[in-house]
Every structure is written in C-alpha cells, then in structure tokens.
Amino acid sequence: MSILFLGNLGATEIILILAVILLMFGGKKIPELMRGLGNGIREFNDAKSNVKSEIEKGMKEKPSDTEGK
Numbered sequence: 537m538s539i540l541f542l543g544n545l546g547a548t549e550i551i552l553i554l555a556v557i558l559l560m561f562g563g564k565k566i567p568e569l570m571r572g573l574g575n576g577i578r579e580f581n582d583a584k585s586n587v588k589s590e591i592e593k594g595m596k597e598k599p600s601d602t603e604g605k
Contacts, residue, residue, distance in 0.1 A: 545553075561569060 558566065
C-alpha cells in the first residue's frame, strides 16, 4: 500500500500510527474527525465537478462575433 506522501508503509507502521491517533484524540473524537473529513472531501468533489462543468459549458459555447473585430 503506497500513499502519496507516506511512501512504503507496512501494516505494522499503519497500525502504530492509528494507535497513536487513537491515544491522542480518544475514541469519542475520531467519528467527529472522520465526519468532518468526509464533508470536506464531499465539498471538494462538488467544487471540482462544478468547475469541470463550467469549463465544458464554456468550450461548447459559440464565440461571439465581436472577438475578431
């Protein structure tokens, strides 16, 4: 499993990282953090889709006659 900035982490390292996170934030805070992360990812994907549709819409529009004058 290779994640962008984490390099080649094995299962032991991933388990250790998750254990440290659990100790730092506690069991009650982790669901809140994951919900916030999920909402952030959803908002990012929505914004990305909106930008993509705007670009495609702009490419389909016929250029106006005033551009060449």
